[in-house]
Amino acid sequence: MRILVMNPNTTASMTASIRATATAAAAPGTEIVATEPLWGPVSIEGHFEGYLSAAAVLDRLATLDTPFDALVMAGFGEPGREGAQELLDVPVLDITESAAQMAMMLGHAYGVVTTLDRAVPQIQDRLLTAGLLQRCAGVRGTGLGVLELEEDPERTVEVIIETARAVVRAGAEVICLGCGGMAGLDEKVAAELGVPVVDGVAAAVKFAEAVVGLGLATSSSRSFAPPRPKAIRSWPLSTHLDLGRAQGSPRHTDFSAQTSDI
Numbered sequence: 001m002r003i004l005v006m007n008p009n010t011t012a013s014m015t016a017s018i019r020a021t022a023t024a025a026a027a028p029g030t031e032i033v034a035t036e037p038l039w040g041p042v043s044i045e046g047h048f049e050g051y052l053s054a055a056a057v058l059d060r061l062a063t064l065d066t067p068f069d070a071l072v073m074a075g076f077g078e079p080g081r082e083g084a085q086e087l088l089d090v091p092v093l094d095i096t097e098s099a100a101q102m103a104m105m106l107g108h109a110y111g112v113v114t115t116l117d118r119a120v121p122q123i124q125d126r127l128l129t130a131g132l133l134q135r136c137a138g139v140r141g142t143g144l145g146v147l148e149l150e151e152d153p154e155r156t157v158e159v160i161i162e163t164a165r166a167v168v169r170a171g172a173e174v175i176c177l178g179c180g181g182m183a184g185l186d187e188k189v190a191a192e193l194g195v196p197v198v199d200g201v202a203a204a205v206k207f208a209e210a211v212v213g214l215g216l217a218t219s220s221s222r223s224f225a226p227p228r229p230k231a232i233r234s235w236p237l238s239t240h241l242d243l244g245r246a247q248g249s250p251r252h253t254d255f256s257a258q259t260s261d262i
Contacts, residue, residue, distance in 0.1 A: 095200025111172030
């Protein structure tokens with residue numbers, strides 16, 4: 001089984017840490033392939049960058065010629081997953097819903113610790129849309145930017161723990177790490193908190209293994225039916241930036257033949 005893990009930003013060092021966490025969580029025989037978009041923001045902190053990233057991720061998926069059995073999208077609370085579900089004929093898991101779903105198996109209420117406070121409404125909206133907000137005791141930001149997470153790992157863990165304690169006092173029995181850049185920090189945080197801490201990357205990998213192992217995939221009967229063939233100007237964008245070469249959609253819809261130059 002091969003699982004593609006997509007870092008939604010273009011910071012290669014973050015892709016490497018996400019890859020390491022996914023590989024550590026994967027079962028023997030599961031191959032992890034991690035990558036990032038060919039263009040887009042170096043970090044995602046808000047709706048503007050989130051939607052840019054979603055387009056870049058879909059562009060990358062449309063031009064990627066590496067076969068895979070499932071996709072894990074490693075952005076927390078960010079858009080684009082539904083588009084990937086339409087585009088691909090393999091299961092698509094994202095770390096937001098995977099973390100929350102696993103947390104709800106471990107306690108009555110869960111909480112999320114994320115980066116900047118501005119990310120909180122975005123995550124809450126994502127959980128609400130997924131039907132997972134009702135059992136969320138709170139979403140709190142650490143005040144750390146995404147790229148700051150890598151600057152001082154010890155301080156990052158300390159700030160996450162401090163923020164998580166407040167979420168536990170608010171009623172959370174399980175904590176979810178609310179950023180792909182926090183991948184691999186769950187054990188250190190859990191050791192101090194005394195409650196389960198869920199790493200969304202690891203959770204999504206395990207769910208992906210289960211879905212593929214059961215021979216299941218996203219339903220294409222209605223909501224996530226393949227995109228209707230139509231002309232889309234200058235897409236995939238990477239082909240026009242000389243960053244990649246169109247291979248056609250992984251769902252066997254030949255968009256490359258339908259695009260038009262501006």
